[in-house]
Amino acid sequence: MEHALHKHTVKSYEDELVRLSRTIAEMGGVAESQLEWALRALTTRDLELAKRTVANDARIDAFEESVHDDAVRLLALRQPMGVDLREIVSVFRISSNLERIGDLSKSVARRVEVLNSMPPLPQVHALRRMGKEVIGQLKDVLDAYVDRNSDRAVAVWRKDELVDGMYNSLFRESLTNMMEDARTISACTHLLFVAKHIERIGDHCTNIAETIHYLVRGERIADERPKGDETETMVQ
Amino acid sequence: MTDFAARRGFDTVSQRAQLRRRHRAERRFQFYGVAALSAAILFLALLLWTILGNAFGAFQQTMVRLPVHFAEDIIDPQGTRDIQNLGVADYGGLLKRAIRERFPEVTERRVKRKLYDIVSPGAVFELRDMVMQETETAGTGEIGIIGSTRNVWLTASDDVDQFLKGRISVETPEAHRRISDQQIAWVETLVQDGAIERHFNTRFFTGADSREPEIAGVGGAVVGSFLTLFVTLILTFPIGVAAAIHLEELAPKNRWTDLIDININNLAAVPSVVFGLLGLAVFLNFFGFPRSAPVVGGMVLALMTLPTIIIASRTSLRAVPPSIREAALGIGASRLQVIGHHVMPMALPGMFTGTIIGMAQALGETAPLLMIGMVAFIADIPGGLFEPATVLPVQIFIWADSPERAFIERTSAAILVLLVFLACMNLTAIIMRKKFELKY
Amino acid sequence: MYTELHDPRNFSLRRVANSGVYAGLKVGERPMRDSVPAGGICPGAKIIVRDIRVFYGNKQALYDVSLDVPENRVTALIGPSGCGKSTFLRSLNRMNDVVEGCRVEGHVMIDGEDVYDRNVDVVKLRARIGMVFQKPNPFPKSIYDNVAYGPRIHGIANNREHLDAIVRDCLTRVGLFEEIQDRLHDPGTSLSGGQQQRLCIARAIAVSPEVILMDEPCSALDPIATARIEELIDQLREKFTIVIVTHNLQQAARVSQLTAFFHLGRLVELDDTERMFTNPRETRTADYITGRYG
Numbered sequence: 022m023e024h025a026l027h028k029h030t031v032k033s034y035e036d037e038l039v040r041l042s043r044t045i046a047e048m049g050g051v052a053e054s055q056l057e058w059a060l061r062a063l064t065t066r067d068l069e070l071a072k073r074t075v076a077n078d079a080r081i082d083a084f085e086e087s088v089h090d091d092a093v094r095l096l097a098l099r100q101p102m103g104v105d106l107r108e109i110v111s112v113f114r115i116s117s118n119l120e121r122i123g124d125l126s127k128s129v130a131r132r133v134e135v136l137n138s139m140p141p142l143p144q145v146h147a148l149r150r151m152g153k154e155v156i157g158q159l160k161d162v163l164d165a166y167v168d169r170n171s172d173r174a175v176a177v178w179r180k181d182e183l184v185d186g187m188y189n190s191l192f193r194e195s196l197t198n199m200m201e202d203a204r205t206i207s208a209c210t211h212l213l214f215v216a217k218h219i220e221r222i223g224d225h226c227t228n229i230a231e232t233i234h235y236l237v238r239g240e241r242i243a244d245e246r247p248k249g250d251e252t253e254t255m256v257q
Numbered sequence: 258m259t260d261f262a263a264r265r266g267f268d269t270v271s272q273r274a275q276l277r278r279r280h281r282a283e284r285r286f287q288f289y290g291v292a293a294l295s296a297a298i299l300f301l302a303l304l305l306w307t308i309l310g311n312a313f314g315a316f317q318q319t320m321v322r323l324p325v326h327f328a329e330d331i332i333d334p335q336g337t338r339d340i341q342n343l344g345v346a347d348y349g350g351l352l353k354r355a356i357r358e359r360f361p362e363v364t365e366r367r368v369k370r371k372l373y374d375i376v377s378p379g380a381v382f383e384l385r386d387m388v389m390q391e392t393e394t395a396g397t398g399e400i401g402i403i404g405s406t407r408n409v410w411l412t413a414s415d416d417v418d419q420f421l422k423g424r425i426s427v428e429t430p431e432a433h434r435r436i437s438d439q440q441i442a443w444v445e446t447l448v449q450d451g452a453i454e455r456h457f458n459t460r461f462f463t464g465a466d467s468r469e470p471e472i473a474g475v476g477g478a479v480v481g482s483f484l485t486l487f488v489t490l491i492l493t494f495p496i497g498v499a500a501a502i503h504l505e506e507l508a509p510k511n512r513w514t515d516l517i518d519i520n521i522n523n524l525a526a527v528p529s530v531v532f533g534l535l536g537l538a539v540f541l542n543f544f545g546f547p548r549s550a551p552v553v554g555g556m557v558l559a560l561m562t563l564p565t566i567i568i569a570s571r572t573s574l575r576a577v578p579p580s581i582r583e584a585a586l587g588i589g590a591s592r593l594q595v596i597g598h599h600v601m602p603m604a605l606p607g608m609f610t611g612t613i614i615g616m617a618q619a620l621g622e623t624a625p626l627l628m629i630g631m632v633a634f635i636a637d638i639p640g641g642l643f644e645p646a647t648v649l650p651v652q653i654f655i656w657a658d659s660p661e662r663a664f665i666e667r668t669s670a671a672i673l674v675l676l677v678f679l680a681c682m683n684l685t686a687i688i689m690r691k692k693f694e695l696k697y
Numbered sequence: 698m699y700t701e702l703h704d705p706r707n708f709s710l711r712r713v714a715n716s717g718v719y720a721g722l723k724v725g726e727r728p729m730r731d732s733v734p735a736g737g738i739c740p741g742a743k744i745i746v747r748d749i750r751v752f753y754g755n756k757q758a759l760y761d762v763s764l765d766v767p768e769n770r771v772t773a774l775i776g777p778s779g780c781g782k783s784t785f786l787r788s789l790n791r792m793n794d795v796v797e798g799c800r801v802e803g804h805v806m807i808d809g810e811d812v813y814d815r816n817v818d819v820v821k822l823r824a825r826i827g828m829v830f831q832k833p834n835p836f837p838k839s840i841y842d843n844v845a846y847g848p849r850i851h852g853i854a855n856n857r858e859h860l861d862a863i864v865r866d867c868l869t870r871v872g873l874f875e876e877i878q879d880r881l882h883d884p885g886t887s888l889s890g891g892q893q894q895r896l897c898i899a900r901a902i903a904v905s906p907e908v909i910l911m912d913e914p915c916s917a918l919d920p921i922a923t924a925r926i927e928e929l930i931d932q933l934r935e936k937f938t939i940v941i942v943t944h945n946l947q948q949a950a951r952v953s954q955l956t957a958f959f960h961l962g963r964l965v966e967l968d969d970t971e972r973m974f975t976n977p978r979e980t981r982t983a984d985y986i987t988g989r990y991g
Contacts, residue, residue, distance in 0.1 A: 026980065026983060026984055026987070026989055027984050027989040028989060029987070029988050029989050030988055030989065031988060034988065100947055101987065102946060102950075102974050102975075102986040102987050102988075103974060103975065103976065103977055103982075103983045103986045103987045104983055104987055105988075106974070106975060107975065107976070238976075239975060239976025240976065509797070510797050578834070580830060580832055580834035581834060581836065581837075582795075583792070583828075583830055584830065584834040584835075584836065584897070584900075585836070585846075586792065586795060586823065587790070587792065587823060587827065587828035587829075587830070587901070588823065588824070588827065588828075588846065588847045588850075588900060588901065588904060589820045589821070589822075589823035589824035589847065589850065589851060589904060590820070590846075590850055591820050594850055598846075598850075599836060602837075603837065
């Protein structure tokens, strides 16, 4: 299935599919910038930006709704088969993943106000690194979607381990911090939530990667998914 | 239209002109069609009118009433009442005596002969038939016809008949007409006496051909045609249908079947007289069949009709939807079952129609029958397939060729009979078709 | 004959591997790549086709098609017009025999018996492999006679009651009996298109065939009638092995368990229907099923 397919005989069908795919890419771009803004607002303690980010989330929700409607209409009117069917299914999945990413970015941005009221913590740097990594992954996975490149998607999927590792160490660090200085507990908890959100965004990127693999190859990724989050069992 | 055209931008001058031309052309075309049809109907009506007008006279025959004394000394001098003797008696003498007695003033021999010509020569047979029939049916001890005097209606001669029907004009100089002034005077006397009447001409339908138009009939020709067509039908329908089924359903399509195909189509276009020559050479000279016999005529016409029937039958076989054959084959029917159970029932109406059309063509055919001697003068109604016979179209041909005036109306009447015969055949075809038609 | 089949030169292993695997599987079960039986013949196959080549005169219509039709399944044949799917279908019950200049090479085996064997009686064969056509084609006879025709010519019914029972049973099975029981002696052509097609199916199953071949059975019907036929096909699957040619991909997807894609006289791909319509292996198949063909 790596060979290039012909164009559809029905041109409007082809156009609609292309448009749908483009909307997803666009939505991905917005989600990406949302994540970026949220992280920047967090690290630079920019409340204004944070507020803008929260407000902007409505755009992603609107995107998701319109993408869903379009996809349903295509299903009803065109009865897609084969790769087109997978395309539509992928649109559903990717769009809801992106919507979740947008939500999580919003949650990150919401915590900026509280965090700003407290002294900055050293973990923020680790958080920024982690955020950078996740943004990179999101970018990669969206590029993989645009190029229909399953190899690149699989590469992202494998890199999720890295984010999980970062999260684990940040978790550990915060735990230590809180035990050493009880006054930081409040800020640390907030930061931990932010970290968890970013880690979740990483997971969503992995989901998108899986979807892309399914879209391109028609099957699931054969390997077991690397499980990196160990914090459920972590006791210090 | 102008509004609509204007809105759609169809309103340039040239476009409007073109549109007008187009409509005109269409109307012209329609007019040509109607004109052609009207001309055809006109000619048909004209033809029928002429034939009907001419034929009308033939259905009525002028009769003369004469008191005839059935004298025993002439009919049965021995007094035996033996049918055999009664048959050969001198009825001519009896008739002549009756005529003489009616016009006692005529004495001269030459004038007497003219007088006798008022009554048809066929009247002699009428008298004989009357005597023989009555003697046969009469019981013993009855007085009977012999010895009595009776008023008898006898057939008038064709000249009297034609004169009274107004076909011979008095203005014509005497030398140029077949009826003399004296004869006209006698006829007028008879008319005044009420001794001349027109009766329905039964003999025309029941009688055979004769040299005398007033006693000639188409009965013989109708029976001859019927017998001939019977032979043709018996031969062509099974052979034609079997050939069509074989060619259409069973035979592989190769060079041989193509050749046969072409030849059948060509045979349908061969002039019919050629088939007559073939019949003469093969059936008469080689196989020694009797001349003028319906069986030979039927065989010759069968040869001529066969291609038509094969082609028609093939067409109707081809018209059976292939899906029916597939359905039957798909359920496991053998080829014979497919043909027998499904194809034939659906093709049969078409085959009937084709056959009747072929038969109608054969009915109207003259030329091939001339070649095998069916043009001979046959004064008897044929009793069987091997007896000399003639057929309707040949009868028409013979009559049309005869000089007597009275044959003109008889020719038309015979044509009318032929047309009715044809119409009956077509009606049969339609009825058969309706009856056997399977809707799909 | 089997020795010929076992000769690896006689057929393409890939295709057999492609086909044999699925035959024994339940619907929806994923095939295992390495479960190809030795020799390529799978145990559940009702019809085994090996390297069949069909010629119409000098024109070749089918090129070395090998395919196993599993028992009690619906196998759909799809592909563009003129791809040979109908030719393939018709070579299964030798309907091509009546086509002028048609020549078939290769083997078609039903229960191990070669259909093209010299000793095979075509009439009996067609009673075993029934057929339903594109256009509903009831005989111009009564509904009763349409169904009774097959049993009559094959001498299946012992007496009048038996024949009545067969007719009633077949009409019931195609869901027609309720609708038309009081006009059994009306002409079959008086029914609606969908009813006619069901009548044709009843006619086909009246001779208790083992396999039913369907050549685009719904192409002349409206969606409701089509749905009824599709439902019927699904029911018939319990008793019969069904091979259906269809131009309607959705229909193939709905009714079949196995789908074969033909293109230019070759079998391009054979797979589980489910897989065929979500993730076909071959680009040509993908192009065709997604509406990108040509």
